[in-house]
Amino acid sequence: MRPTPALLSLTLPVYNEEDSLPHLRASITDWLSTMPFQCEVVLVDDGSTDGSLNLLREWAAADSRVRVISFSRNFGHQIAVAAGLRHTRGDAVVILDADLQDPLDVVPQMVEKYKTGYDIVYGRRKQRLGESWHKQLTAWLFYRIMRALVHRQLPADAGDFRLVSKRCVDALRSMPEGHLFLRGLFAWMGFRQTAIDYVRHPRSAGQTKYNYSRMVAFAANAALSFSPLPIRLIAVFGAFVALIGFSYGFYSTARWYFLGDTVAGWPTIVVLITTLGGMNLVCMGIIGEYISRIYEEAKRRPLYLVKETINIQP
Ligand code: UDP
Numbered sequence: 602m603r604p605t606p607a608l609l610s611l612t613l614p615v616y617n618e619e620d621s622l623p624h625l626r627a628s629i630t631d632w633l634s635t636m637p638f639q640c641e642v643v644l645v646d647d648g649s650t651d652g653s654l655n656l657l658r659e660w661a662a663a664d665s666r667v668r669v670i671s672f673s674r675n676f677g678h679q680i681a682v683a684a685g686l687r688h689t690r691g692d693a694v695v696i697l698d699a700d701l702q703d704p705l706d707v708v709p710q711m712v713e714k715y716k717t718g719y720d721i722v723y724g725r726r727k728q729r730l731g732e733s734w735h736k737q738l739t740a741w742l743f744y745r746i747m748r749a750l751v752h753r754q755l756p757a758d759a760g761d762f763r764l765v766s767k768r769c770v771d772a773l774r775s776m777p778e779g780h781l782f783l784r785g786l787f788a789w790m791g792f793r794q795t796a797i798d799y800v801r802h803p804r805s806a807g808q809t810k811y812n813y814s815r816m817v818a819f820a821a822n823a824a825l826s827f828s829p830l831p832i833r834l835i836a837v838f839g840a841f842v843a844l845i846g847f848s849y850g851f852y853s854t855a856r857w858y859f860l861g862d863t864v865a866g867w868p869t870i871v872v873l874i875t876t877l878g879g880m881n882l883v884c885m886g887i888i889g890e891y892i893s894r895i896y897e898e899a900k901r902r903p904l905y906l907v908k909e910t911i912n913i914q915p
């Protein structure tokens with residue numbers, strides 16, 4: 602058994618959420634008044650170009666428990682969450698979305714689990730309300746494919762909404778990598794983990810910031826940042842194609858030798874050249890992705906640049 606956290610942190614990434622921030626502020630303020638222990642709220646403005654930062658400034662000026670980091674530009678959701686985590690001081694930290702899709706009333710249950718000794722309590726989406734069928738389908742497929750091929754321990758249908766203990770936050774702090782797939786990193790950490798089922802609400806207001814190209818980039822990052830498997834698949838695929846080619850050569854030679862056949866080859870050649878040429882380029886592209894990641898990591902640039910902080914001592 603662990604004691605109740607002396608300080609519980611909430612951290613939320615915010616990107617162009619001026620429509621949902623008033624709802625968020627009202628809900629969190631209400632919720633804080635019901636919590637029996639000390640809390641802080643760390644909001645990361647991920648380079649919003651609308652009025653979000655002004656709303657955050659007002660909120661932080663009115664409530665000293667609210668702390669804000671504002672990025673110099675949009676660095677992306679995962680980096681914003683990581684920055685938020687780095688600035689938390691609580692014994693336990695809960696990651697939430699700013700659009701209230703993750704219900705605050707699940708948090709006390711997460712804290713109860715934390716008290717019984719779990720280091721990670723992730724929310725598992727039992728149902729998603731107000732999301733299009735293609736978003737639901739692609740999300741469903743994403744978790745199944747990732748679990749089958751890349752992240753065996755990745756829990757299905759769990760997003761970033763979760764409670765993590767201080768030692769997990771410290772573990773994350775010690776990771777220098779720039780390509781973050783937080784769910785995978787948390788799964789990799791081990792410790793004791795458990796799930797709480799919840800119903801994902803529709804967005805309180807505004808639009809999703811994940812369009813299709815961002816979703817594809819997110820999935821590619823999840824696959825590539827964690828595993829040499831895509832590159833291994835290339836080798837297996839290459840060996841398979843080579844075997845087919847070899848067998849076909851053997852077969853053609855045998856036909857020529859025994860039956861005197863010269864094989865009509867034009868379509869075969871064209872098909873082979875185009876398919877293999879195409880596959881070669883795809884494979885080189887995948888290898889190139891890895892190399893570009895090595896290049897990015899080798900530069901050792903900071904993950905993000907901060908423009909402004911509020912209620913945070915440097
Ligand atoms: N977000 C962010 N940076 C981005 C995109 C999104 O900080 O580049 C934030 C966004 O404000 C929200 C959370 O990440 O709080 C999840 O984004 P969104 O709701 O658009 O994703 P969805 O729930 O549709 O998957």
Ligand code: MG
Binds near residue numbers: 698700
């Ligand atoms: Mg959302």
